[in-house]
Amino acid sequence: MSVLGVYGVSRAASLIYYGLHTMQHRGQEGCGIVSVDAEGKMHRHRGKGLVSEVFNESKMSELSGSMAIGHVLYTGAASRSIDNIQPLFFHHGSGDFAVANNGNIVNAKQLRDALESKGSLFHSMTDSELLAHLIKKESSEEPRINSIISALNMLEGAFAFLIMTKNRIYACRDRYGLHPLSIGRLGEGYVVASESCAFDTMGAEFLRDIEPGEIVTIDHKGLRSSFYTEQTFRKMCAMEYIYFARPDSDIEGCNVHAYRKESGRRLYKESPVEADIVIGVPDSSLSAAQGYSEASGLPCEMGLIKNKYVGRTFIQPSQELRELGVKMKLSAVRSIVSGKRVVMVDDSIVRGTTSRRIVDLLRSAGATEVHVRIASPTMTHPCFYGVDTSTLDELMLANHSVEEACHLIGADSLAFLSYDATLHSASGRCDMCLACFNGEYPTPLYQKVEDANK
Numbered sequence: 001m002s003v004l005g006v007y008g009v010s011r012a013a014s015l016i017y018y019g020l021h022t023m024q025h026r027g028q029e030g031c032g033i034v035s036v037d038a039e040g041k042m043h044r045h046r047g048k049g050l051v052s053e054v055f056n057e058s059k060m061s062e063l064s065g066s067m068a069i070g071h072v073l074y075t076g077a078a079s080r081s082i083d084n085i086q087p088l089f090f091h092h093g094s095g096d097f098a099v100a101n102n103g104n105i106v107n108a109k110q111l112r113d114a115l116e117s118k119g120s121l122f123h124s125m126t127d128s129e130l131l132a133h134l135i136k137k138e139s140s141e142e143p144r145i146n147s148i149i150s151a152l153n154m155l156e157g158a159f160a161f162l163i164m165t166k167n168r169i170y171a172c173r174d175r176y177g178l179h180p181l182s183i184g185r186l187g188e189g190y191v192v193a194s195e196s197c198a199f200d201t202m203g204a205e206f207l208r209d210i211e212p213g214e215i216v217t218i219d220h221k222g223l224r225s226s227f228y229t230e231q232t233f234r235k236m237c238a239m240e241y242i243y244f245a246r247p248d249s250d251i252e253g254c255n256v257h258a259y260r261k262e263s264g265r266r267l268y269k270e271s272p273v274e275a276d277i278v279i280g281v282p283d284s285s286l287s288a289a290q291g292y293s294e295a296s297g298l299p300c301e302m303g304l305i306k307n308k309y310v311g312r313t314f315i316q317p318s319q320e321l322r323e324l325g326v327k328m329k330l331s332a333v334r335s336i337v338s339g340k341r342v343v344m345v346d347d348s349i350v351r352g353t354t355s356r357r358i359v360d361l362l363r364s365a366g367a368t369e370v371h372v373r374i375a376s377p378t379m380t381h382p383c384f385y386g387v388d389t390s391t392l393d394e395l396m397l398a399n400h401s402v403e404e405a406c407h408l409i410g411a412d413s414l415a416f417l418s419y420d421a422t423l424h425s426a427s428g429r430c431d432m433c434l435a436c437f438n439g440e441y442p443t444p445l446y447q448k449v450e451d452a453n454k
């Protein structure tokens with residue numbers, strides 16, 4: 001998922017449209033834009049599918065105004081209803097507002113149950129609606145920032161909320177800083193985005209990251225900062241660096257391509273192997289393969305070609321679709337891999353479906369040996385913070401040893417990056433969330449790990 005906001009720029013919704021394209025890799029199931037026109041009236045369009053499928057010229061012409069927020073969605077099969085496509089839009093005595101979020105609130109069920117028992121009705125499964133109910137519960141006499149601060153203090157887990165009223169945008173990041181959220185400058189206005197790669201597309205200049213626990217208010221006075229809590233941490237999701245983000249994004253001062261390349265170098269130092277060529281699994285593992293190649297002196301070759309018009313496999317919702325997605329999306333280049341001992345570098349092993357299929361592809365194309373090197377540790381735990389990695393039952397390395405996994409994917413050898421190397425591949429970082437690898441969740445979970453995603 002990702003959020004994007006524009007304040008103080010004419011035709012803000014058109015900029016959001018281009019920015020959402022840039023962040024399409026973070027979700028392909030649905031998207032939406034809400035704009036505020038010169039009279040303070042909100043306009044929304046949303047739908048299932050890609051940005052290019054949901055919006056057209058006529059829809060965009062309805063989204064007038066110099067302020068807008070947008071969202072792209074990926075989600076599990078259970079919640080793929082139009083009601084869950086954000087931004088959501090609410091009416092309130094103190095004024096209408098729209099909300100979009102990237103993340104997952106871990107105490108959402110408890111809060112929803114408590115609100116429902118007092119008569120609240122929910123129309124969606126989203127944390128944005130939960131936040132709206134918590135804000136609406138507060139007195140409409142209070143300044144809205146106070147209602148937002150007390151609402152955020154009730155939430156536990158990962159969030160990057162954009163809340164837009166008729167005259168300002170509030171950008172709020174959880175106290176752990178689990179997912180990125182940055183601010184850029186565009187002419188006299190501002191852009192706030194889940195990934196800094198959107199700034200280049202939109203012509204904005206990166207200003208800074210929003211801090212964990214911070215609320216940045218963007219309005220005619222410029223930027224104002226407040227914190228909803230003093231208890232803050234630096235627990236950026238490691239999977240943002242490893243898999244999710246685009247290589248041209250910078251996350252908390254570290255470029256994603258530079259991170260992956262360094263992780264590839266460290267992977268070679270930890271797990272060298274005799275081979276002829278290094279092949280990265282496109283796209284997210286190409287940088288790590290380059291690092292492995294540089295450290296090993298082995299040539300890095302384009303042995304796998306991706307059909308770019310098929311969605312990411314691990315975020316498609318059902319196993320059947322994932323299997324089909326893997327078959328459609330990659331081809332091995334016979335003239336490159338035939339007769340070669342191949343080091344295949346990938347970013348992670350989730351269910352093992354993709355790895356098994358790619359090893360098969362390489363062998364069918366004539367590779368004599370396939371050594372799989374993974375630029376992250378063994379993924380043994382589910383994520384509770386909005387990354388749909390998988391359930392505990394489905395995670396290959398939660399249920400099999402590395403030796404068994406090597407056999408199951410059909411590789412000649414298999415090795416993973418250490419926790420230490422995963423952390424220190426990000427220059428200047430001394431902490432981040434590695435919970436799906438080590439089970440050390442930074443927040444209370446409010447449920448058992450075994451019950452996750454049931």
Ligand code: SF4
Nearest residue numbers: 237238383387433436
């Ligand atoms: S559990 Fe894993 S995927 Fe989830 S936020 Fe932490 S590092 Fe990211």
